[in-house]
Amino acid sequence: MQIGVTLALLSAVLFGASTPLTKMLLGNVNPWMMASLLYLGAVLSLVLLHEPLTVQLVTAGAFMAVGLWIHLTERHQHEHTHTALEHEHRHVHDEHHQHSHGPDAPPGEPHSHWHKHSPLMHKHPHYPDLHHRHAHKRVTNNT
Numbered sequence: 001m002q003i004g005v006t007l008a009l010l011s012a013v014l015f016g017a018s019t020p021l022t023k024m025l026l027g028n029v030n031p032w033m034m035a036s037l038l039y040l041g042a043v044l045s046l047v048l049l050h051e052p053l054t055v056q057l058v059t060a061g062a063f064m065a066v067g068l069w070i071h072l073t074e075r076h077q078h079e080h081t082h083t084a085l086e087h088e089h090r091h092v093h094d095e096h097h098q099h100s101h102g103p104d105a106p107p108g109e110p111h112s113h114w115h116k117h118s119p120l121m122h123k124h125p126h127y128p129d130l131h132h133r134h135a136h137k138r139v140t141n142n143t
Helices: 003-026 031-048 055-073
Strands: 076-082 085-091 111-117 120-126
Touching: 003 031
Parallel strands: none
Antiparallel strands: 076 120, 085 111
């Protein structure tokens, strides 16, 4: 097998393993933080491995930066419904996390434990995150 094919397959395996390994090492990490760590790894490869900085790499980095900026600055507000959900993640007791704790719950906030969300309908500014993955009604202007 050619070395290029072997390296491509190894890269695919390592990329696929990166998310579960990161979660295992760092716990419940925000997906954007995890993505940032991957980009940090790419930058470190330039410095530590003395990889050349090419026009293609800079262009790709610029596109990724614009995409990240668009996502992080997106804010919208509308009435939306959260369905019932059970999961574990790091949180504080805000409007989305009104639940009771048992005797084994971790003290202080933020904390992480298995918890249940009841259905909730409300309106507030938000962006797509763990609790705001919902469809949007298409608004048409019939003028």
